[in-house]
Each structure stands twice: as C-alpha cells, then as structure tokens.
Amino acid sequence: MSEQPGVQFLTAEESAKVDIALLSSPEKFLTRLTISSFRLLKIIAQAYEVPIEALTPQQIVDWFEKDSKIRREQGIEAAVLKW
Incomplete structure (x- = not known):
C-alpha cells in the first residue's frame, strides 16, 4: 500500500x-463522516483493485491493520491515515 499524497477526506x-x-x-456529524468514509473506501478499493461495492468487511479490517x-x-507520514 503506498501513501496517498495530499489525501483530504473532507475539504x-x-x-x-x-x-x-x-x-x-x-x-x-454523520454527513461529514459519510463523505470522509466514502473517500477512504475509494482508497481501500483501489488498494485491492476492486470496485467499492465488492469490498468485504474483512478487506476493510485488513487494510486498517496494514495502515x-x-x-x-x-x-505517521508513511501511513494513509494521519492520526
């Protein structure tokens, strides 16, 4: 998984x-979370080379573990999520 330069989840x-x-x-709050989550799901789907709709809960968990x-x-600068 490569770093996503300039990733902004909510402008x-x-x-x-x-x-x-x-x-x-x-x-x-839920609207902001949904917009941000959508952007993150796009990144995760790209990492697995699948459409967002094809992501499984396990793939999402695995991606978070990798990050x-x-x-x-x-x-922190090498990770996608900067927290």
Whole structure:
C-alpha cells in the first residue's frame, strides 16, 4: 500500500456546506463522516483493485491493520491515515 499524497477526506468548503445545511448537529456529524468514509473506501478499493461495492468487511479490517502497521513501523507520514 503506498501513501496517498495530499489525501483530504473532507475539504473546508465541503465542511462549510454541511454547516449551512438544514440538519441537526448529529446529522451534520454523520454527513461529514459519510463523505470522509466514502473517500477512504475509494482508497481501500483501489488498494485491492476492486470496485467499492465488492469490498468485504474483512478487506476493510485488513487494510486498517496494514495502515496501522505502516504507521508504527515507518511513522505517521508513511501511513494513509494521519492520526
């Protein structure tokens, strides 16, 4: 799995659009999470060379384990998720 340079899961503009939407705070949170998750699922699907719809829960878990291992062994900048 290679690092995704410049990966941005939610832009400031998108976040601002969610802010002005006529949604409750929990709905806004879920909307932001869904947008970010969609982008991450695209990355995971690319890593497995499958369409998003074909991803299995196990592939998603495996991808997170690989990214976590990269972060531990190579540092946060080498991982996709920067947390």
